[in-house]
Amino acid sequence: MPHRPIDPVELTAALVRCPSVTPEEGGALVLLEELLCDAGFTCTRVDRAGISNLFARWGAKGAPRSFGFNGHTDVVPLGDESAWSVPPFGAQIKDGFLWGRGATDMKSGVAAFAAAAVDFVRETPPDGAVILTITGDEEGVADDGTVALLDWMDNEDETMSVCLVGEPTNPDNMGDMIKIGRRGSLNAVFTITGEQGHSAYPHRARNPLPAMARLMDRLSSHTLDAGTDHFDASTLAVVTIDTGNPATNVIPAACRATINIRFNDAHSGASLTDWLQSELDKNSAEFGTDGTLQVKVSGESFVTPPGPLSDLICDAVEAETGRRPDLSTSGGTSDARFVKDHCPVVECGLVGRTMHQVDERVSVDQIGQLKNIYTRVLRDYFA
Numbered sequence: 001m002p003h004r005p006i007d008p009v010e011l012t013a014a015l016v017r018c019p020s021v022t023p024e025e026g027g028a029l030v031l032l033e034e035l036l037c038d039a040g041f042t043c044t045r046v047d048r049a050g051i052s053n054l055f056a057r058w059g060a061k062g063a064p065r066s067f068g069f070n071g072h073t074d075v076v077p078l079g080d081e082s083a084w085s086v087p088p089f090g091a092q093i094k095d096g097f098l099w100g101r102g103a104t105d106m107k108s109g110v111a112a113f114a115a116a117a118v119d120f121v122r123e124t125p126p127d128g129a130v131i132l133t134i135t136g137d138e139e140g141v142a143d144d145g146t147v148a149l150l151d152w153m154d155n156e157d158e159t160m161s162v163c164l165v166g167e168p169t170n171p172d173n174m175g176d177m178i179k180i181g182r183r184g185s186l187n188a189v190f191t192i193t194g195e196q197g198h199s200a201y202p203h204r205a206r207n208p209l210p211a212m213a214r215l216m217d218r219l220s221s222h223t224l225d226a227g228t229d230h231f232d233a234s235t236l237a238v239v240t241i242d243t244g245n246p247a248t249n250v251i252p253a254a255c256r257a258t259i260n261i262r263f264n265d266a267h268s269g270a271s272l273t274d275w276l277q278s279e280l281d282k283n284s285a286e287f288g289t290d291g292t293l294q295v296k297v298s299g300e301s302f303v304t305p306p307g308p309l310s311d312l313i314c315d316a317v318e319a320e321t322g323r324r325p326d327l328s329t330s331g332g333t334s335d336a337r338f339v340k341d342h343c344p345v346v347e348c349g350l351v352g353r354t355m356h357q358v359d360e361r362v363s364v365d366q367i368g369q370l371k372n373i374y375t376r377v378l379r380d381y382f383a
Helices: 008-016 028-038 103-123 146-156 210-219 271-286 306-322 364-381
Strands: 042-045 053-058 065-071 096-101 129-135 162-165 177-179 184-193 233-241 254-263 292-297 326-328 344-345 361-363
Touching: 008 028, 008 053, 008 364, 028 042, 028 053, 028 103, 028 129, 053 065, 053 146, 053 364, 065 103, 065 326, 065 364, 096 364, 103 129, 129 146, 146 184, 146 292, 162 233, 162 364, 177 344, 184 210, 184 271, 210 233, 210 271, 271 292, 306 344, 306 364, 361 364
Parallel strands: 065 129, 065 162, 162 344, 177 326
Antiparallel strands: 042 053, 053 129, 096 361, 184 254, 184 292, 233 254
């Protein structure tokens, strides 16, 4: 008896109804595991440190060709719930949109690929494997999500030949853009310490504020680069400067500031850290203050050079939308930064205009369109 095709809109709605705010699983992975197991996928929960993750494979382990998908079911917090015009986990459909937290980022992408994969393996079983790696820790610190899945895969000799990440990639219209790489991201916290004193006697103190102001000006005025073949110019933003000083007659002893750098493949986290430390050292010598630096690199920049994988996905997108997508490395970070160490990876998903916003929503028609794109990608990959 033939199976009814999986409706990606119904599946998206079911996932949105799962309150899976990071790090809560909320029932989303349980729902997906049941769906995939019923379709013949071998499913394994790869939970680590309280984070829920799911690995699912249809086909033989170690197959010569395996097409992988990476996505997440965790979502960001609601913000001011009273500002929502709909229940944030209600998955209401109105005005041609499905509304709710995670509708765009990225339960619709997970639903579209899961629906495409289930229908594909049932209708035209491929000569190879189809793999889904779904995490509950993409919107959080991401230490025990996709990283845990890839660690487990390495230990179990599970491999993906290529991988598609289902993050929203289009700025305005379906078919605008896919991502072939991402910039790196680095956060740096500076602490400059001087000597507290009375503001009427500044010569008896060592004020850390002018030192910090000069340092932040130098850093933010510096041109990191002019861009590279696949990337725009790197950026540096000062995001906070704090003293915690409520008094006007006191020169504080210390000041803290934080910057964020989004960097291209002209740099590495290590090279930028060395530069920041050298600038801090010069500043400390100039002002006679002490300085410390703490750096966290959230991800290095990477690019999957244009080639067979990007061509495969662009062809599918163009066939379904009539648009040839741009190959981009713009935007923030995604879990593709981890997958790129395992296999070639490209990102392709929906229009992301409302992700993380109040009243997040996704076009119902676009969910079906994305399933068609993913189905075509699978069909053409295994052709």
